[in-house]
Amino acid sequence: MTWDEMQPLLEQGTIDTLYMVGWSTFYAILGGLPIGVLLVLTDRGGPLANVIVNKVLGVVVNIGRSLPFIIMMVALIPFTRFVVGTAVGPTAAVVPLAIGAIPFFARLVETAVREVDHGLVEAAWAMGGGTWTVVLKVLLPQALPSLIAGLTTTVIAVIGYSAMAGAVGGGGLGTLALTYGYQRFEDTFMIVTVAVLIVIVTAVQLLGDLAVRLIRRRERAAG
Amino acid sequence: MITTTGLTKVYRSRGREVTALDGVGIHVEPGEVYGVIGRSGAGKSTLIRCINLLERPTSGTVTVDGQDLTALAGRGSRAARPLRLARGGIGMIFQHFNLLSSRTVQGNVELPLEILGLGRRERARKALDLLDLVGLADHARAYPSRLSGGQKQRVGIARALAGDPKVLLSDEATSALDPETTRSVLRLLRDLNRQLGLTVLLITHEMDVVKSVCDSAALMEKGRIVESGVVSDLLATPGSRLARELFPVGGGASGADRTVVDITFHGESADRPVISRLSRTHDVDVSILGAAMDTAGGRQVGRMRIELPGRPEENDAAIGFLREQGLTVELPGQGTPGPVAVERELTEEGA
Incomplete structure (x- = not known):
């Protein structure tokens, strides 16, 4: 394969991968953030202590976390078809990716939020704040650096999953590597695809680290 | 201003019962500084946290400024609206300051004002006034991590005063500070008490705190008040511990x-x-x-x-x-x- 042949394929593959990762990350935040916060709030001794809700959420998250992604993806095909209308292509891949990423991110959110000093929560209560105040003005802002670090980890995991989605026709760089690199023995193409994935992952990690560092530095800065 | 009657708090964990408060009755007059002194584990912390119902007492009542808080529903963050409003009128400062590292000094003082629903400009004006009052106006834009312990506690005090409280609760507020800083923070509390007519209930394990700022004091042991009264009267009482x-x-x-x-x-x-x-x-x-x-x-x-x-x-x-x-x-x-x-x-x- 010549570079001229590879280039358009790589461009489309990269766009598809970013598309899948972008949307799944969006849903991971949308679903994972509230679930992670709820896991903390409903825990024993928490402000919304509720054993049943807490246990149910915990079990659901654990199932989502323990299922190998490739199996989950296949198992979800009927559901994906029901939601998107097809089980092939980048849009279809977003469904299992999002469902896999939500519990992943939820656990990281839980850990991050749990680390916030309980004294701060009490201070907010003592001021007359309620649960919303505690979550929006104390827990999330205080946990922000850890949340961003967790999000970085999630995005990178989703990039990995998205390449796996190629195995069932998800599109993106994973499909390219499989169909051209593996099945047609185009070693160069395989290497280039892997290189592009490495660049994307590195960029995400650097961006995430930079954001965390900026916030931490600001909090240590003089006015 | 603050009255508790028969305040009892029993903690139950794994079948064991621990009585942290055992029928505590204190009476804090308006405008006085009242100190509760005792060793760690004597129940002081539980007592002060029961006053604004961060802890719900097992039995007994708490009345602050004529309002029976124990009659209001809720505990912790589940507090119903009337209790949350009542808490807004009670300031509280803490041993470890409990400032948000994610907000500037000014942002920290604005937090209670946000809870009260004040507009942006009014919040900023009030926060700056309060910071001026505690002598930290020039640190408004700094983050708490840049401040010394004494400065952090001053921010804590400014924040506690944001809701124009009549009562300030101080939970070992000087225990993490060195002696000199302790004195300056106590002086500030005393000044605020005089200037604003603020009633202060403080708990401490340091006798010096009681000696330097308290009008009245109570000695607490094993969840009970064993002695209490106006400090100058106690000194004239033979046998007073x-x-x-x-x-x-x-x-x-x-x-x-x-x-x-x-x-x-x-x-x-x-x-x-x-x-x-x-x-x-x-x-x-x-x-x-x-x-x-x-x-x-x-x-x-x-x-x-x-x-x-x-x-x-x-x-x-x-x-x-x-x-x-x-x-x-x-x-x-x-x-x-x-x-x-x-x-x-x-x-x-x-x-």
Whole structure:
């Protein structure tokens, strides 16, 4: 394969991968953030202590976390078809990716939020704040650096999953590597695809680290 | 301003019951600084957290500014709206300051104002006024991590005052600070108490805190208030443990056939040359074993331990003379524990 042949394929593959990762990350935040916060709030001794809700959420998250992604993806095909209308292509891949990423991110959110000093929560209560105040003005802002670090980890995991989605026709760089690199023995193409994935992952990690560092530095800065 | 009656808090964990508060009744007058002192584990922390219902007492009532808070529903963050509103009128400061590291100093002071629903501009104006009041106006845009412990507590105080509270609760607010910073923070509390007519309820394990700012004090042990009252009255009360602990005077008898006498001077008697008169009129040699002079509750107070030759019964006349001078006279070692031992107990607890 010549570079001229590879280039358009790589461009489309990269766009598809970013598309899948972008949307799944969006849903991971949308679903994972509230679930992670709820896991903390409903825990024993928490402000919304509720054993049943807490246990149910915990079990659901654990199932989502323990299922190998490739199996989950296949198992979800009927559901994906029901939601998107097809089980092939980048849009279809977003469904299992999002469902896999939500519990992943939820656990990281839980850990991050749990680390916030309980004294701060009490201070907010003592001021007359309620649960919303505690979550929006104390827990999330205080946990922000850890949340961003967790999000970085999630995005990178989703990039990995998205390449796996190629195995069932998800599109993106994973499909390219499989169909051209593996099945047609185009070693160069395989290497280039892997290189592009490495660049994307590195960029995400650097961006995430930079954001965390900026916030931490600001909090240590003089006015 | 603050009244608790029969306040009891029992913690249950794994079938065991721990009574943290056992029928505590305190009464804090409007505009006074009231100190609750006791060792760690005595229940002070539970008591102060029951006042704004961060902890819901097992039984008993808490009334703040005429409102029975225990009648309002909720606990912790589940507090119903009336309780949340009531809490807005009670400021609280903490041992570890509890400032948000994610917000600037000004942002921290604005938090309670956001909860109250004030507009952006009004919040900023009020926060800056409060920071000015605690002497930190030029640090408004700094983040708390850049401040010293004393400055952090000043921010904590500014934040606690944001809702224009009538009552300020102080949970070991100076315990994490060095002695000098402690003094300056206490001075600030005292000034606020006088300028704003703020009622302050503080808990502490440091006698110096009580001595320097409190009008009234209560001694707490094993979940009970064992002694309480106006500090200057307590000093005039024979046998008062708080008085002994506030002004410990050391020294034991130098031999048998000696009489050890503890004298407390207060009010006018503090100005009179009592000891030299005693020596002259009764022709006795007085040795001073220990003495302390200080101001407590804004009044000059002194305590002295002296030794007279001869057994107590031989010194009736001398002791009678001291009593006539309007002094509080006690003979230690006669049924009550010596102040030395008590002082050690209180300093041992540290944190």
